[in-house]
Amino acid sequence: MLAPNFRHEINGEKLIMAIAQDYKTNKILMAAYMNEEAYEKSIKTKKAHYYSTSRKQLWLKGETSGHIQKIKEILVDCDMDAIILKIDQKVGACHTGYETCFYRRITNENELEIIEEKVYEPKDVY
Amino acid sequence: MLAPNFRHEINGEKLIMAIAQDYKTNKILMAAYMNEEAYEKSIKTKKAHYYSTSRKQLWLKGETSGHIQKIKEILVDCDMDAIILKIDQKVGACHTGYETCFYRRITNENELEIIEEKVYEPKDVY
Numbered sequence: 001m002l003a004p005n006f007r008h009e010i011n012g013e014k015l016i017m018a019i020a021q022d023y024k025t026n027k028i029l030m031a032a033y034m035n036e037e038a039y040e041k042s043i044k045t046k047k048a049h050y051y052s053t054s055r056k057q058l059w060l061k062g063e064t065s066g067h068i069q070k071i072k073e074i075l076v077d078c079d080m081d082a083i084i085l086k087i088d089q090k091v092g093a094c095h096t097g098y099e100t101c102f103y104r105r106i107t108n109e110n111e112l113e114i115i116e117e118k119v120y121e122p123k124d125v126y
Numbered sequence: 127m128l129a130p131n132f133r134h135e136i137n138g139e140k141l142i143m144a145i146a147q148d149y150k151t152n153k154i155l156m157a158a159y160m161n162e163e164a165y166e167k168s169i170k171t172k173k174a175h176y177y178s179t180s181r182k183q184l185w186l187k188g189e190t191s192g193h194i195q196k197i198k199e200i201l202v203d204c205d206m207d208a209i210i211l212k213i214d215q216k217v218g219a220c221h222t223g224y225e226t227c228f229y230r231r232i233t234n235e236n237e238l239e240i241i242e243e244k245v246y247e248p249k250d251v252y
Contacts, residue, residue: 002236002237002238008136008179009137010136011135017143017157019145019157025152026151026153026154027152028145028154028210030203031145031203031208053134073231073232074231074232075228075230075231075232075241076228076230076238077156077157077227077228078220078221078222078224078227078229079227082157082228084154084228096204098204101204101205102202102203102208102210103204104201104202105199105200105201106200106201110128112128112202115201
């Protein structure tokens with residue numbers, strides 16, 4: 001059985017990096033972690049599951065909001081400790097209402113500038 | 127001074143995730159970590175520096191190979207613990223000779239399939 005190398009330990013949990021990327025536009029939607037259970041559930045259900053390092057638990061992305069991430073394809077990196085999920089994203093990936101979690105850029109003045117439009121209102125969803 | 131939240135501690139080092147993405151094609155080139163020093167050197171020099179969790183040291187990407195990553199823009203995620211570097215990549219990002227470190231996909235039979243062509247020969251470079 002092919003398995004990634006869950007070699008990065010954070011708060012006692014062995015993890016890989018998981019990057020969700022829109023399968024059509026190649027936009028990076030979010031970056032998170034998976035433990036072995038999250039990885040196996042993602043493979044089995046074709047829906048992205050992650051491991052929350054702050055809440056210390058597995059989560060199905062979109063469980064509350066309905067904004068499920070359907071997995072179209074998985075890529076793996078050279079040393080097998082990071083994966084890309086090619087994703088069909090329902091509505092938006094970010095809990096703040098934006099399509100992606102990377103909705104801000106750092107300006108030359110070292111300030112944050114918002115570069116996306118909201119795709120939904122969080123108060124309507126959570 | 128705006129700073130990311132280096133909240134993920136691995137092997138005693140406080141880190142953020144850093145994803146290098148081609149600024150033209152949106153291909154994800156690689157995923158790695160930065161500590162505060164790597165982040166500050168990257169901002170100052172406009173060349174991607176990372177922190178190696180295995181070698182436990184800062185590294186300038188391309189220092190040996192010459193395959194430098196010129197930073198065109200930096201995006202930051204909602205909780206400030208992951209960044210995207212929009213990159214102008216010289217030759218290839220992966221030490222294996224491929225343009226990206228994500229040169230393999232996981233098939234339905236749970237096997238690895240190579241999906242890129244090599245862009246250089248590692249033995250000519252390292």
